[in-house]
Amino acid sequence: MAQIKINALKLNVVTDHGLFETFSTFTNGLNIVRAKNSTGKSSFTNSILYALGVEELLGGTNGKTMKPVLREELTYQGNSYKVLESNVEIQISNNNGNTISIRRWITSSTREEKLIEVEYGPSLTEDKKFKKQDFYVHLPGSAQNDAGFHSFLAEFVGWDLPLVPSFEDKERLLYIQTLFPLFFIEQIKGWSSFYAQPTSNYGIRELPTRAIEYILGLDILNNSKQKEELRIEKALISQEWSSLINAIREKANIIGATIEGLSDKPELLSNHEIYVYDKNQKLISLKERISNILYEFNERSTVVRSIKDVEKEHEARINNIENKVLALQSEANSVRQDINASIINQNTLDANRSQLQQDLKSNQDVKRLLDLGSDKSLYVAQGICPTCNQKIHETLLPQDIEFQPMTLEENIKYIKDQLATLKFALSQSANVVAEKNKRLRAVTEALEEERRRLRSLKLELREDPRMLSNLDIEETLNLKWKIKELQEAENSFEEFGKKLDLLKKQWEQYLKSTKKIPEEFFSQLDKTKLETFEKRFRYYLEQFGYSSTPLNDISISLDKFTPVVRGFDIKFDSSASDFIRLRWAFALSLNYSTNHYGGNHPRLVIMDEPGQQQMNINSTGKLFYSLSELKSQSIIASSLTLEEIKSITQKIEVNIIDLGDEYIIKPQTN
Amino acid sequence: MDLPYEHAKKITFTRRKIPVSPEYRPLTKIAQIVLILSMASRGKSANLLKFQLFNWAFKSRERDRILLLIIQDPLITPPLISMDPSVNRALQFAVADKLISFSESTGKFTLLSKGEEFAQAIIKETDIFNAEKELLTKIGLKVTDKVISILFKERLI
Numbered sequence: 001m002a003q004i005k006i007n008a009l010k011l012n013v014v015t016d017h018g019l020f021e022t023f024s025t026f027t028n029g030l031n032i033v034r035a036k037n038s039t040g041k042s043s044f045t046n047s048i049l050y051a052l053g054v055e056e057l058l059g060g061t062n063g064k065t066m067k068p069v070l071r072e073e074l075t076y077q078g079n080s081y082k083v084l085e086s087n088v089e090i091q092i093s094n095n096n097g098n099t100i101s102i103r104r105w106i107t108s109s110t111r112e113e114k115l116i117e118v119e120y121g122p123s124l125t126e127d128k129k130f131k132k133q134d135f136y137v138h139l140p141g142s143a144q145n146d147a148g149f150h151s152f153l154a155e156f157v158g159w160d161l162p163l164v165p166s167f168e169d170k171e172r173l174l175y176i177q178t179l180f181p182l183f184f185i186e187q188i189k190g191w192s193s194f195y196a197q198p199t200s201n202y203g204i205r206e207l208p209t210r211a212i213e214y215i216l217g218l219d220i221l222n223n224s225k226q227k228e229e230l231r232i233e234k235a236l237i238s239q240e241w242s243s244l245i246n247a248i249r250e251k252a253n254i255i256g257a258t259i260e261g262l263s264d265k266p267e268l269l270s271n272h273e274i275y276v277y278d279k280n281q282k283l284i285s286l287k288e289r290i291s292n293i294l295y296e297f298n299e300r301s302t303v304v305r306s307i308k309d310v311e312k313e314h315e316a317r318i319n320n321i322e323n324k325v326l327a328l329q330s331e332a333n334s335v336r337q338d339i340n341a342s343i344i345n346q347n348t349l350d351a352n353r354s355q356l357q358q359d360l361k362s363n364q365d366v367k368r369l370l371d372l373g374s375d376k377s378l379y380v381a382q383g384i385c386p387t388c389n390q391k392i393h394e395t396l397l398p399q400d401i402e403f404q405p406m407t408l409e410e411n412i413k414y415i416k417d418q419l420a421t422l423k424f425a426l427s428q429s430a431n432v433v434a435e436k437n438k439r440l441r442a443v444t445e446a447l448e449e450e451r452r453r454l455r456s457l458k459l460e461l462r463e464d465p466r467m468l469s470n471l472d473i474e475e476t477l478n479l480k481w482k483i484k485e486l487q488e489a490e491n492s493f494e495e496f497g498k499k500l501d502l503l504k505k506q507w508e509q510y511l512k513s514t515k516k517i518p519e520e521f522f523s524q525l526d527k528t529k530l531e532t533f534e535k536r537f538r539y540y541l542e543q544f545g546y547s548s549t550p551l552n553d554i555s556i557s558l559d560k561f562t563p564v565v566r567g568f569d570i571k572f573d574s575s576a577s578d579f580i581r582l583r584w585a586f587a588l589s590l591n592y593s594t595n596h597y598g599g600n601h602p603r604l605v606i607m608d609e610p611g612q613q614q615m616n617i618n619s620t621g622k623l624f625y626s627l628s629e630l631k632s633q634s635i636i637a638s639s640l641t642l643e644e645i646k647s648i649t650q651k652i653e654v655n656i657i658d659l660g661d662e663y664i665i666k667p668q669t670n
Numbered sequence: 671m672d673l674p675y676e677h678a679k680k681i682t683f684t685r686r687k688i689p690v691s692p693e694y695r696p697l698t699k700i701a702q703i704v705l706i707l708s709m710a711s712r713g714k715s716a717n718l719l720k721f722q723l724f725n726w727a728f729k730s731r732e733r734d735r736i737l738l739l740i741i742q743d744p745l746i747t748p749p750l751i752s753m754d755p756s757v758n759r760a761l762q763f764a765v766a767d768k769l770i771s772f773s774e775s776t777g778k779f780t781l782l783s784k785g786e787e788f789a790q791a792i793i794k795e796t797d798i799f800n801a802e803k804e805l806l807t808k809i810g811l812k813v814t815d816k817v818i819s820i821l822f823k824e825r826l827i
Contacts, residue, residue: 359691365698365798366692366695366698368795372792372795373700373788376784376787378700379766380767381697386768394690395694395695395696396694396699396756396760398755404685404687406687411689411690
């Protein structure tokens with residue numbers, strides 16, 4: 001479980017008149033750090049951020065974010081002292097009871113500001129020395145490298161920071177800095193919004209939402225990650241599928257086969273069948289064709305006949321084949337004519353398409369002109385007559401004729417629609433031509449074969465009748481070749497079929513996984529968390545005396561996780577002091593949710609001067625009471641007087657750290 | 671086609687909007703006018719016939735060549751140059767929009783500063799009106815008043 005517990009904080013300033021310092025220890029519950037205004041109270045709380053390397057919340061990086069008293073000149077009791085060197089030391093523990101001390105220099109002639117020294121033990125509260133190691137911050141890799149302080153700190157705290165969508169293609173780490181605004185409210189920016197963004201958004205989309213999601217530990221982060229993985233899997237399967245389909249089609253083309261029922265995209269129920277032309281140019285299934293040829297082959301392969309044996313047969317066949325050749329010729333012609341007609345049709349469509357594309361370009365040009373014209377504030381560009389200020393229709397045809405021209409946008413859409421239709425028609429027509437070409441090939445091949453056969457038959461009749469019939473042997477051999485070719489193709493198709501089945505299984509797996517991801521965006525636990533968050537938020541508001549809007553109208557928005565009033569930004573409906581109350585309630589509810597339903601809140605709340613906007617002292621009292629109830633550590637810097645603080649914390653357990661009315665960094669006393 | 675009209679209780683007609691060729695959009699012609707004045711006219715002014723001549727030339731890329739021939743010798747093979755009333759309407763709009771001015775005494779249209787700005791803006795865009803810009807650059811100031819008067823006079827006889 002994530003946790004940051006701050007045990008002690010120490011600021012050291014070496015001046016030309018000796019060492020100045022301030023040191024405080026904190027309890028695990030409510031700590032109130034009291035000091036007069038402008039005596040370094042904010043320097044004290046902000047130094048926590050500095051020590052942890054998250055000073056970007058203060059609007060910058062490195063030593064310059066700290067006040068000049070820690071860098072240049074320290075004033076104490078009216079005297080000024082030159083700062084020679086200064087650093088901040090903080091001792092923190094985590095949930096496992098490990099304690100480390102962190103030391104970072106603000107100004108020094110020898111130590112880099114980007115270096116952070118970590119001592120593996122409670123060196124601030126115990127007078128012992130421990131092993132030391134240097135880490136760095138604000139350099140590339142400080143969030144992910146082993147030597148980067150933030151990757152070390154995240155691990156120490158118990159944060160497993162997620163990758164979240166960025167403005168670029170790849171995902172980015174939800175940097176540690178982005179979480180701090182949700183539990184560390186600093187004085188300058190912290191009180192003005194629910195999430196005071198650090199200096200940059202780190203290229204992360206919807207940064208506040210992602211940070212709140214993580215602090216609440218919502219499952220949706222996980223869900224969206226799974227969805228992303230599935231999206232990639234889908235793309236992979238689809239790609240493999242389509243390359244497999246292409247391979248099958250190519251193979252089919254080689255043997256002049258036609259495939260039916262093969263879908264371009266993965267489909268569980270897809271079942272394809274392969275057809276080829278038989279010797280009568282009819283489409284039959286590949287299997288049937290193979291068995292037909294095999295039958296024919298087996299019938300004739302047993303005997304080799306001489307010409308005398310086949311003479312009669314040959315004569316009958318010659319007549320037959322002559323008729324067949326004629327029929328095939330006329331069929332080839334008609335298929336050719338069909339193809340020609342289709343090609344002409346295709347060319348017309350193509351010409352239409354290029355004309356339309358030109359039209360589209362011209363229309364888009366005019367659209368650009370319209371923008372240019374509007375820049376130059378032309379009346380015509382706005383569809384207004386420059387003379388009479390009446391609306392004109394956007395054409396140069398006589399303005400008084402009765403028709404309604406399309407507006408430019410409508411016209412562009414109209415052309416685009418036409419283009420889409422044409423594109424479809426073109427692809428259909430290409431399919432038709434390809435199919436007809438296959439048919440033509442089958443027909444012409446058959447024609448050539450029959451003619452060849454006719455020649456051979458006639459030739460053989462003139463040969464010596466005792467010789468073996470060449471033709472008979474050739475035909476038998478051809479059949480054998482054909483069988484081999486088709487069987488090979490069939491084997492490949494079977495291989496492809498197996499691969500396709502495998503892909504179908506993967507696809508089925510993918511479909512099952514998509515079903516498993518909750519239909520609803522939020523998991524059951526997410527819902528409970530958000531409901532508790534909302535309930536607790538209202539409860540705190542009631543405690544703190546919020547009165548700007550009825551509490552029942554307030555809810556937590558489910559897309560941004562910030563409070564809204566009837567769906568609108570609550571900021572507009574709240575008075576200045578009530579907005580501070582909202583901010584208190586928001587910070588406390590986030591913590592409460594983690595305490596009760598788990599989450600990644602470090603169970604630490606730090607507020608610099610919660611008594612903003614002339615806050616009612618009783619409300620502040622309620623805040624202190626609620627914080628002490630929260631079972632988390634809180635460190636509150638306040639400029640109320642000691643009597644005021646005591647009067648509102650009478651009945652609660654509290655550690656009051658009074659830094660006095662003088663400047664808080666004081667000369668070292670031995 | 672046989673339609674079962676006898677079964678229809680009511681027939682409604684809806685007027686559909688009609689697509690318009692981009693060259694009949696006012697801004698196209700206006701853009702052409704300011705480009706002609708800015709890129710191919712002496713003193714940034716020209717008369718009506720010059721606009722009609724270019725409007726005819728812009729309609730197809732093949733006419734680029736014919737126009738170049740005409741410049742060399744306005745008397746040869748005079749083509750049939752169509753007069754397009756939409757050019758006149760575009761000129762009226764352009765005058766009213768203060769892109770150009772019309773002088774009654776000379777009968778010429780002159781480019782005003784707003785029109786020049788518009789023309790420059792179009793010239794700056796490298797991917798629109800490229801055909802027009804190319805032709806106008808080729809022609810430059812060579813379509814003089816003299817060329818026009820010869821060309822159209824010969825046509826009238």
